[in-house]
Amino acid sequence: MGYILNIETATKNCSVALAKNGETILCREMAEQGFSHAEKLHLFIEEIIKSAGIIFSDLSAVAVSQGPGSYTGLRIGVSAAKGLCYALEIPLISVDTLTILANQLQIEKGIIIPMIDARRMEVYSAIFNAKKEMIREVQAEILTDSSFSDIEDAVYFVGDSNEKAKTILSKSNFNFVDTIFYPSAKEMSSISYKKFINNSFEDVAYFEPYYLKDFMLQTKSI
Structure with a gap:
């Protein structure tokens, strides 16, 4: 190897x-x-x-x-x-x-939610269990005060969206890990x-990044 x-x-x-x-x-x-x-x-x-x-x-x-x-x-x-x-x-x-981002946090119990800022109150997020297994697929979503409210376990948020997420996500089981940013x-x-x-390879000629949503031309990059 x-x-x-x-x-x-x-x-x-x-x-x-x-x-x-x-x-x-x-x-x-x-x-x-x-x-x-x-x-x-x-x-x-x-x-x-x-x-x-x-x-x-x-x-x-x-x-x-x-x-x-x-x-x-x-x-x-x-x-x-x-x-x-x-x-x-x-x-x-x-x-x-988001798997890379979640992989930085070690917990024994609970849920890991990595989030990447996508401007305003929108984020890219996924949900992982303590074993780093993805239990909800990647989504582009707009944060509201009811986001992730159905989760009763301890939730650990990581990523560059924590500052804005703190202003709207306030359940007592929500924890923001500010040491894991990118x-x-x-x-x-x-x-x-x-x-x-496992020989899990991409086709070099045809592989494209996973943008998740259509790119919108704007004056400032995400």
Whole structure:
């Protein structure tokens, strides 16, 4: 088993991690208010490869965050991943972005709800149990005071929507984990390794990011 390069660009965090046998070896990431993925991503990839003392041909696969998230960020990450896979003739692996975000939190009991900001009171969200199993599929939804009100277990919210969610979600079983803000490539390592072992690969030529909803041209990126 060689190395897997993991790329996460679905949010403001431009993140690259190198893994071997499902363990993160190196990670390089930066989150900025203005998207700098186009400038930073390829630099981070080159730095990771050089720091690890390997060459690109040592990679066994490239994994990329598939979305949902920023249209621009996803396009940059997926384009880079596909380019590497095509040039190196290695498999492409996709990983759900909200799964990456949920994977950062460890709990013994309760529910994990990762949320990615989608402007105003809209979010991309999914629901996971304590074993990190997705029990409700990814949705684009508008938060209201009744959102997730049917859940009686302890709920842990993670992601960059927590600040606005706090203003409207007030049930006593709701907990906001403010230390987990963006998905990170270092949390992709175990997931992408399992997919590699199971030969769960994407078609490099036809794979597209999971935008979840139609992209609307606006003056400012998500």
